[in-house]
Amino acid sequence: MFKYDYLRPASVKEACELLALHGDSAKVIAGGTDLMVQIRDEDKKWANIKYIIDIGHLKEMKYIKEDGDSICIGALSSHTDIVKSKILQKYAPFFCEASSTVGSPQIRNMGTIGGSIGNASPASDPVPPLIALDAEVKVVGTSGERTVLLKSIFANSYKTTLKVDEIITEISFKKMPTEAKSVFLKLGRRKALAISRMNVGVIVVVDSMGFVSDVRIAPGCIFAVPDRVKIAEDVLLGKVPTRELLVEAGKKVSEEMINRTGIRPSTEFKKPAIESLTTRALSQALEVE
Template sequence: MSCSYYAPQRLEELLAILAEKKEKAKVLAGGTDLVIALQEGNLDYDYIVALHKIPELKGISMSGDTIVIGAMTTHTEVERSSLINANALLLAQAAASVGSPQIRNAGTLGGNICNASPAADTVPALIALDAYVKIVSKGSEREMPLEDLFLGMGKTKLGCDEVIKEISFKALPDGAGSIFVKLARRNALAISRISVAAIVASNEYVTDCRIAMGAVAPNPFRVRGAEQAWLGRTVTADNLDICVEAAFQEISATLGQRASAIYKKRAGKALIRRALSIASGQM
């Protein structure tokens, strides 16, 4: 396969190229997946459009209580950001769990989102944070909850002339606990078998509970029934059990009768318990 290569230096230039080439063009972010697919001949495009020279797509900033991350920000930059570690620790943990140092140095937050993998590490953390994505094309801009972006494995609502410009979410309030944990076949370079992102805030009672799961459905998702099961209850082991059981029932329904279901149901329940115990300060 032969194709033309573009490396625009401004967002406006990028959007003009995508508007002209449309479905004939493929966007290249960090390249950790796309380059391999191209080498193996699994993709056929006339144009590759690289994003690495566009400053408008990079960086981490905070305005008021809202954190904004450019789509081309790398996992390493997210992992090491003092802003992220102080205000959204679970996202730093999720970024740190992605692949190897080389992959984290090249791979980007936007790329991890747009691959729409069931096992994407940063996506459950972002969904738990109620993140939004800003999507741009030539002459237009729209925003939507990240969780609503996905249409199944490897599919999103992005048009062929659109890119994600940035991801935004509210900083966690003081005292809120958060954690990202995953289960994989080995400690490094492993795709998640199951992942959990959890946020718990409480005084005497649980005032905020957010749980997002990865690798148990076509796309990561919020386990909202389980969240509601703990809200307004005291932070006790018995009430934690109620929440864990509710989450177990929800993920069991998504797993169905697939070959890995028995393992994932049992392991998922234990992982949810661990995540919620840490986030709520019981571990």
């Protein structure tokens, strides 16, 4: 097993300073549900890690609150915190549903939303709903803080755009309108303790005339960098939803997957699967059979 020094900063500021001091030989840990397993298994990409900086005890990063028309979530909020939050159950229920599918109860108790984002796994369950919500993240480093769109944090699978001394401290998004409907669906090898083969988060709003006034489709596991699929959203936007349109939107998602990633051995499975999953999610949200 790799050997490393354990550091426990007293604040976010000190944690950033430690990251700046030790550079690529240091890694931040919160819940440790991903990093510690990889270190235990001697994953070669962590062979140069000499310092583990534990921020899991920093209460300043553990909260879920309303701020006007926005919801703010501290990056150290656990998946269990999210599932149980009355605020999130009201304003982003599909985000709660996604968080409830992460690992086991023990993993949900330990794992944090900031860690899920920082790990940059393309198979993350909480990320697609956040992408659909156009979430932003607050990032803090030795030179100050900045707020950016969540999707800009991802550079590639398991790679972020964070600077060496930066830490994700908060996730925020606008409250969904009361008439909005949201759905998260996941496809895995098992019903529990399963890493997603693919997933999708959708939000839809239908106006008083029956037309779709807003729609957001954010699939997971099919792109290296998570994103909404605008070409699929445009199929429904401004129209009265029908089964045919939902199927067409699902097809647009699979087409965009191929456009971005090309034809792969898994495409034969993924193409019909993501089409069906997207269609099902939209069908549930819009109550169209």
